[in-house]
Amino acid sequence: MPVTLITGASTGIGAALALELARRGHSVGLIARRAELLAELAAQIEQAGGKAAYAAVDVTRKDDLEAAVRELESRLGPCDLLVANAGSGTPTHAKKNPVADIEWMIDINVRGVLYAVGAVLPGMLERKRGHVAAVSSVAGFRGLPAHAGYSASKAYVTTMFESFRIDLRPLGIAATAIHPGYIDTPLTRKNKFYMPWLMSAEKAARIIADGLERRKAEITFPWQMYLLMHFARLVPNWLFDLLITRAAPGR
Numbered sequence: 564m565p566v567t568l569i570t571g572a573s574t575g576i577g578a579a580l581a582l583e584l585a586r587r588g589h590s591v592g593l594i595a596r597r598a599e600l601l602a603e604l605a606a607q608i609e610q611a612g613g614k615a616a617y618a619a620v621d622v623t624r625k626d627d628l629e630a631a632v633r634e635l636e637s638r639l640g641p642c643d644l645l646v647a648n649a650g651s652g653t654p655t656h657a658k659k660n661p662v663a664d665i666e667w668m669i670d671i672n673v674r675g676v677l678y679a680v681g682a683v684l685p686g687m688l689e690r691k692r693g694h695v696a697a698v699s700s701v702a703g704f705r706g707l708p709a710h711a712g713y714s715a716s717k718a719y720v721t722t723m724f725e726s727f728r729i730d731l732r733p734l735g736i737a738a739t740a741i742h743p744g745y746i747d748t749p750l751t752r753k754n755k756f757y758m759p760w761l762m763s764a765e766k767a768a769r770i771i772a773d774g775l776e777r778r779k780a781e782i783t784f785p786w787q788m789y790l791l792m793h794f795a796r797l798v799p800n801w802l803f804d805l806l807i808t809r810a811a812p813g814r
């Protein structure tokens with residue numbers, strides 16, 4: 564039974580992925596701050612015949628996160644797969660002093676992912692096997708208007724995981740960067756704008772689980788968003804600025 568630790572497992576993509584991987588035979592370690600939600604999810608997984616344990620912890624607190632990972636590993640076994648999924652976002656228009664909000668996103672989306680990887684990597688290196696994955700976003704492929712903090716935090720994770728992938732592959736450890744488009748979760752339910760190709764968290768979880776089973780380097784979906792954002796990476800700045808300003812007016 565593979566042991567999978569998932570951060571940000573209390574709601575949204577993380578919760579749906581925990582259910583999906585538990586159905587596929589993984590023992591799942593659930594990490595987030597809200598203990599009551601994690602307890603409910605763990606009970607749901609156990610009632611369905613799966614194995615789950617949880618630890619309520621803030622991923623921005625490195626020592627606490629490491630202790631939580633040790634505790635989950637002592638209950639479930641050494642971590643085979645980490646999905647560093649915990650993250651958050653808020654608009655940060657450059658005209659509205661974005662410093663505090665950007666710092667907040669760096670803490671959760673960047674440091675939180677890094678600390679989770681740091682907590683499992685020494686054990687994986689010792690065992691010469693394992694798999695680390697992070698939920699980044701297509702929003703990291705280019706700087707989106709009014710989203711300097713979110714876009715840059717996700718670009719950091721994607722780039723960091725590319726380097727990890729190259730470093731770790733010869734050591735028997737896979738690294739996967741996950742780039743969802745718009746997924747229906749508490750995070751996006753706050754959005755007041757139209758979200759193209761919005762997908763359920765359950766469907767996203769199935770796509771992510773399929774990609775993780777294949778140890779893919781990159782899982783980017785839905786396919787329409789994959790094409791659009793890869794195209795966006797190729798166009799010159801003047802054309803990107805023109806198109807994105809028209810597509811996202813006033814954001």
Ligand SMILES: NC(=O)c1ccc[n+]([C@@H]2O[C@H](COP(=O)([O-])OP(=O)(O)OC[C@H]3O[C@@H](n4cnc5c(N)ncnc54)[C@H](OP(=O)(O)O)[C@@H]3O)[C@@H](O)[C@H]2O)c1
Pocket residue numbers: 570571572573574575576577594595596597598600620621622623648649650651652671675698699700701742743744745746747748749750751
């Ligand atoms: N929804 C989308 O369209 C979309 C698209 C691309 C990428 N993503 C990424 O997918 C990931 C999951 O997002 P979601 O859409 O599923 O949002 P969500 O439902 O709001 O889930 C976020 C999860 O992260 C946890 N979390 C937040 N801050 C934390 C902290 N400091 N310490 C520990 N856990 C923390 C939350 O749990 P607690 O509050 O209980 O701690 C929750 O479980 C994020 O990294 C997000 O950026 C989402």
